[in-house]
Amino acid sequence: MMRERALSNSIRLLCLSGFALTVQTASAQQAPATPDAIQTVQVTGSRIKSPNADSPSPLQVLSAADIAASGATNLQELLQKNPTMGAPSLSRTNSNFLTSGGGTTTVNLRNLGDSRTLVLVNGRRFVSGVPGDTAVDMNTIPTDFIERVELLTGGASATYGSDAVAGVVNVILKRNFNGMTIDAQGGKSDRGDDSKRKLGLTWGTTSADGNSNIMTHFGYTKQGAVMSRDRDFAAVDQFSKMVASTGEAADAFVPTRPFYSSYAPQGRFFHDTGSYTYDRNGNVIPWSTNGSATAAATGFNRSDFRAIAVPTERYLFATSGNFAFNQDHSAFFEGTYSQTHVSTNIEPFPLAAENIYPATGGQIPAEFMVNGKLVRNPIVPNYLFDRISDTDGDGLRDYYFTRRLSEVGSRHSDADRGTFRLATGLKGTVKDWNYEAFVSYGKTKESQVSTGQVNVMNFRNALEAIPNPAGGVMCLDAHAREQGCVPINVFGYNSISPEALKYVTAPGSLDNSIIQKLAGGSISGDLLQMPAGPLSVALGYEYRKEESASVADPLTQSGLNAGNAIPPTYGKYDVREAYVEARIPLLKDAPFAKQLSLLTAYRHGDYSTVGKTNSWNAGFEWAPTNDIKLRGTKAVSTRAPNINELFSPPSQDFPSVTDPCVGVTATSTGTYDVACRADPGVMANIQRNGKFTLTQPDIQGVSGYNRGNPNLKAEKGKSSTVGIVLTPRSIPALSKFTFTADYFKIDIEDAIVSTPRQYSLEQCYSGANPAFCAFVTRWPTFTGNTSAGAIRYSDTAVSNSGGKGTEGVDFTASWADRVGPGRMSAHMAYTYVKTLWDKPLPTAEKDENAGEISDAQGSATPKHKAVLNLAYKWGAWGISSTTTYNGKVALDDQFLKQYDLPARSISIGSKVYNDFQFTYALKKSTELYLGIDNAFDVKPPPIISGLPGNDTGTETNASVYDPIGRRYYFGVRVSL
Incomplete structure (x- = not known):
């Protein structure tokens, strides 16, 4: 869908909304229109070309000049400033801790989920960058190639098919470009990290008659890492702990700092009456995780290894062209290739004895029966051996340990993602009817190599050592010795020998692929002439096939690398769809109706997975005068389940949950107490401690499995919008001003959701729905490092049992005119979110998330968000600013309810960020620019581990708030 360059000022101002107006675009919009300049165009939301660029749905536009004024190397960076955008599931600053997807960048309209935001390129779907999903990786779209x-x-x-429940992001590529431009940029933060390098080369040529053209673009960007240890607020492990349930709400939760991990590089060793560790000299010392007035901390600071921002390097190539056979018919093509390299890094692996000996709960034998004789493991030190006994009933002494595998090194992954897409087709006009036919093929392939894991079976063999008759020690199992087994010593700092390390280390791999095939055709034109204008229609047919596979190495698939068990996921589906759209003019140049039109569309789909689906919309445009326009839509949209939701087998995760049984005693009478005491493990814990008590390892050691569901059906979204557009050209004082206001409401029925783990726990132990207890597995007895009754697995599964919805109002205001010796432009966009809710079951109450920071939505959702853009151009000099406002949010009311605190009682204040760019035209073909992002170095709010919305390693919500700080960039643009 392409808009002709010769749009009039009034038309473009009607569409403009949501982003910075640069002086160049403001000047262009003031050019007077001539009758010949008005051509038929298409805009997002309709496949019908019309003599104006209006949309009955709220439409916001970001121009190429806006992108340049931001200095952004990735489109997500700029889109996130728009108040209609929610927090993305994946970005550079929230993906370091994921097993895959690090550095991927996605978008999320209305905070309804990345999968409910459809990303298009030139009106056609783009291949996903997330295995098993439909979310597009914005790394694959070159910013310098965007019109x-x-x-x-x-x-x-x-209009566009599945996934457009929340809306559409349509990227329109440049066309009819002549010459060459070079854009080079470099920058870094004022802490010396987050380095940025960018080089973009764009070339194009157009035939003499203007009907044929070709363009190519090469881009290179490299963004450096930001480590947690280099920011004071994230440099030390911490945990938000409740210290009071009464009094001032702001004092109810305070961070415990440090809150080190109990998995330390020197190991922690458990005997019959306690535990101990070693100092740097190999001396036995008492264990003290976080230290005390008399003891130094023996725990481990994981933040030393974690990253706030993932380093990302990209190579981009894009090309497009149009070849005209004659005035009415042409062929076109679009090609894109991107290669992205990202690295993620987290702390060395925390190994516990139960990872190696799950059948015995982690009880490791310190002696063995060999040929009828009792043989002691010589690696086990006397201090431990003398303090242990037979704990599992096999007649052999047992011990338990936890240890950080520092000798193995940090858990590091390098991922290379390649995305290829080619679209080609024919388009033209036959007797005033427009036609287009196209085919498209896209593929994303990712290869990930990781380090820091171990082979559990080899580790077990290496732990079981006996004296070697020839001297020294050897592995107990003869077959293991043949395979190179070397006994491993886990007692103390750097005690694992290089030979043993080589035997137990297990590098991991993950291969992902996504394939998308598209074919379609459409015709559009004027069916008949009506008194108010032509009745225009569009008809089309599309075929789409999606296929995805994700395959980890064999050890990872089986969970034998001591980490997440990730079985392979594979699935595919196809869909055939037909659609029709009509624009019906009712009145024109009538009293109180300068123009009145209806727009309606209907699409029927047939999926190989969920069967038949139907979507429709109806809208109106009514202009009582030239200065006022009213618009509205009513739509029913569908989203078919993606491959992950349908076909994902149980995959292991390590979630953070709050156990509702904490604090329960033998006689307490709270909401969860009766059901908690019914669990034997919980009751054993109460009997030992007087109340149900969890240790730090219990809190940090929860695991669980995520499951897909092949019986899912499509979800249905119902949306309504009503708005007004004011362009008071008849009032001289306001002739350069544009204002829009749009009300929106979206409700999703049968939403595809993973039942929240916290909800499952509450339903189980409140007795409201005991069926949810099937998602919870607890440790039955006290075992080594684990308390009886502690949650071992908290599982979740996908179903159509949910509902989601949002409601609010968008406002925009734009103005541009000459001020003093130069030209000034201003634009403001503001969104008020009245409600944003979800519910895991049809019978459940709505959980309100507007104005909260919540794990249900994965981030903060302020009720008030705004962006203000100002620009001034004076001769060769220019300055532009972007001010972004995120309103106040409160901690999730469901989280506070667990501590008997009222909703909204603990809040996080608003944050304002300011970005600036200064430009100087050295000469007509050369421009220098200097930018400052987060110019006043606004610190992110402390959203500490243990609070909802925390992104691991950042101690804030890095999806919404800036965790990096002030940063600078400098660049030059040259046109040849």
Whole structure:
């Protein structure tokens, strides 16, 4: 869908909304229109070309000049400033701790989920960058090749198909470009990290008649890492702990700092009456995780190894062209290739004895029966051997340990992602009817290599050592010795020998692939002439096939590397869809109706997975005068389940949950107490401690499995929008001003959701729905490092049992005019979110998340968000600023309820960020620019581990708040 360059000022101002207006675009919009300049165009939300660029749905536009004024190397960086955007599931600053997807960047309209935001390129789907999902990786779209981005907020499945429940992000690539431009940029933060390098080369040529053209672009970007240890607020492990349930709410939760891990490089060793560790000299010392007035901390600071921002390097190539056979028919093509390299890094692996001996709960034999004789493991030190006994009933002494595998090194992964897409087709006009037919093929392939894991079976063999008759020690198992087994010593700092390390180390791998095949055709034109204008229609047919596979190495698949068990995921589906759209003009140049039109669309789909689906929308445009326009839509959109939701086998995760049984005693009478005491493990814990008590390892050691569901059906979204556009050109004082206001409401029925783990726990132990107890597994007895009753597995599964919805209002205001010796432009966009809710079951109450920071939505959702852009151009000099406002949010009310605290009683204040860019035209073809992001170095709010919305390693919510700080960049643009 392409908009002709000769749009009039009034038309472009009607569409403009949501982003910075640069002086260049403001000047262009003031050019007077001539009758010949008005051509038929298409905008996002309709496949019908019309003599204006209006949309009955709220439409916001970002131009190429806006992208340049931001200095962004990735489109996500700029889109996230728009108040209609929610927090993305994946970005540079929230993906370091993931087993895959590190550095991927996605977008999320209305905070309804990345999968409910449809990303298009030139009106056609783009291959996903997330295995098993439909979310597009914005790393694969070169910013310098973009002419504009159109955001349509509201259901658009009738026009574009599945996934457009929240709206559409349509990226329009440049066309008819002549010459060459070079854009080079470098920068870093004022702490010396987050380095940025960018080089973009764009070339194009157009035929003499203007009907044929070709363009190519090469881009290179490299963004450096930001480590947790280099920011004071994230440099030390910490945990938010409740210290009071009464009094001032702001004092109820305070961070415990340090809150070191109990998995330390020197090891922690458990005997019959306690535990101990070693100092740097190999001396036995008492264990003290976080230290005390008389003891130094013996725990481990994981933040020394974690990253706030993932280093990302990208190579991008894009090309497009149009070859005209004659005035009416042409062929076109679009090609994109991107290669992205990212690295993630977290602390060395925390190994516990139960990872190696799950059948015995982690009880490791310190002696063995060999040929009928009792043989002691010579590696086990006397201090431990003399303090242990037979704990599992096999007649052999047992011990338990935890240890950070520092000799193995940090858990590091290098991922290389390649995305290829080619679209080609024919388009033209036959007797005033426009046609287009196209085919498209896209593939994303990712290869990930990781370090820091061990082979559990080899580690077990290496732990079981006996004296070697020839001297020294050897592995007990003869077959293991043949395979190179070397006994391993885990007692103390750096005690593992290089030979033993080589035997137990197990590098990991993960291969992902996503394939998308598209074919489609459409015709559009004027069916008949009506008194108010032509009745225009569009008809089309599309075929789409999606296929995805994700395969880890064999040890990872089986969970034998002591980490997440990730079985292979594979799935595919196809869909055939037909659609029709009509624009019906009712009135024109009538009293109180300068123009009145209806727009309607219908799409029928047939999926190989969920069967038949139907989507529709209906909208109106009514202009009582030239200065006022009213618009509205009603739509029903569908989203078919993606491959992960349908076909994902149980995959292991390590979630953070709050155990509702904490504090329960033998006689307490709280909401959860009766059901908690019914669990034998919980009751054993109460009998030992007087109340149900969890240790730090219990809190940090929860695991669980995520499951797909092949019986899912499509979810249905119902959306409504009503808005007004004011362009008071008849009032001279306001002739350069544009204002829009749009009300939106989106409700999703049968939403595809993973039942929240915390909800499952509450339903189980409150007795409201005991069926949810099947998702919870607890340790039955006290075992080594684990308390009886502690949660071992908290599982979740996907179903259509949920519901989601949001409601609010968008406002925008734009103005541009000459001020003094130069030209000034201003633009403001503001969104008020009245409600944002979800519910895990149809019978459950709605959980309100607007104005909260919540794990349910994965981030903070302020009720008030805004962006203000100002620009001034004076001769060769220019300055632009972007001010972003994120309103106040409270901690999730469901989280506070666990501590008997009222909703909204603990809040996080608003944050304002300011970005600036200064430009100087050295000469007509050369421009220098200097930018400052987060100019006033606003610190992120402390959202500490243990609080909802925390992103691991950042001690804040890095999806919403800036965790990096002030940073600078300098660049030059040259046109040849």
